[in-house]
Amino acid sequence: MNCIILFSAPAAGKGTISEYIEKKYNIDHISASDIIKAGLINHPEYETQINNCLSNGTLISDDILFELLKERLIIQKKDYIMDGTPRTIDQAVRYEKLLNELGINLLKVIYINVEKQIAQDRIINRLICENCGSVYNKKNDKIVDNKCNVCNSVLSKRKDDDLQIYDTRYNIFLEKTKPLIDYYDKKGLLYVVNNNSDIAEAYNQVDSILKEMI
Numbered sequence: 001m002n003c004i005i006l007f008s009a010p011a012a013g014k015g016t017i018s019e020y021i022e023k024k025y026n027i028d029h030i031s032a033s034d035i036i037k038a039g040l041i042n043h044p045e046y047e048t049q050i051n052n053c054l055s056n057g058t059l060i061s062d063d064i065l066f067e068l069l070k071e072r073l074i075i076q077k078k079d080y081i082m083d084g085t086p087r088t089i090d091q092a093v094r095y096e097k098l099l100n101e102l103g104i105n106l107l108k109v110i111y112i113n114v115e116k117q118i119a120q121d122r123i124i125n126r127l128i129c130e131n132c133g134s135v136y137n138k139k140n141d142k143i144v145d146n147k148c149n150v151c152n153s154v155l156s157k158r159k160d161d162d163l164q165i166y167d168t169r170y171n172i173f174l175e176k177t178k179p180l181i182d183y184y185d186k187k188g189l190l191y192v193v194n195n196n197s198d199i200a201e202a203y204n205q206v207d208s209i210l211k212e213m214i
């Protein structure tokens with residue numbers, strides 16, 4: 001079984017690209033945030049920590065995160081994309097140990113590169129449908145009466161789509177997560193997808209990285 005790690009700065013298009021890979025290559029998508037949310041059901045003893053993490057955007061402790069992650073990966077049966085972990089070098093080291101323990105092969109690491117200005121622009125123009133989860137861009141998509149094209153619900157901004165919050169998250173990325181580029185490059189596992197223009201262009205780059213997986 002193989003694992004492909006995806007990481008990026010916030011608002012680089014990681015969610016959209018994960019979804020593309022999941023469908024086209026028929027592999028699972030495991031996100032750290034889903035794992036943490038699932039922890040609320042299976043681990044009432046972590047309720048306070050998990051709720052703090054979900055409401056304030058703070059990070060959960062690595063010990064809890066890796067306990068939940070291990071429980072999820074033990075039952076995993078097919079290749080998957082790992083999204084949202086690791087975010088630090090410490091987590092990368094720990095994740096590799098876990099993969100070794102479970103006999104999972106780290107196949108590739110994809111870094112989605114986006115210019116900060118472009119990511120900020122996406123944040124400013126992003127609208128979401130809270131009812132069905134559709135995501136829109138005010139500049140690029142045709143929106144009528146501020147309503148969702150799929151389910152006709154009223155569109156809104158995401159709570160954390162604010163430039164000041166973005167700046168904080170981006171600085172955390174620079175300090176903690178960006179060093180992963182060098183870390184995985186030295187291991188010969190790093191692939192870069194540039195997502196600064198058309199999303200179709202980014203998909204082409206993904207395809208050339210993953211073509212042997214079809």
Ligand SMILES: [Zn+2]
Pocket residue numbers: 129130131132133134148149150151152153
């Ligand atoms: Zn909708």
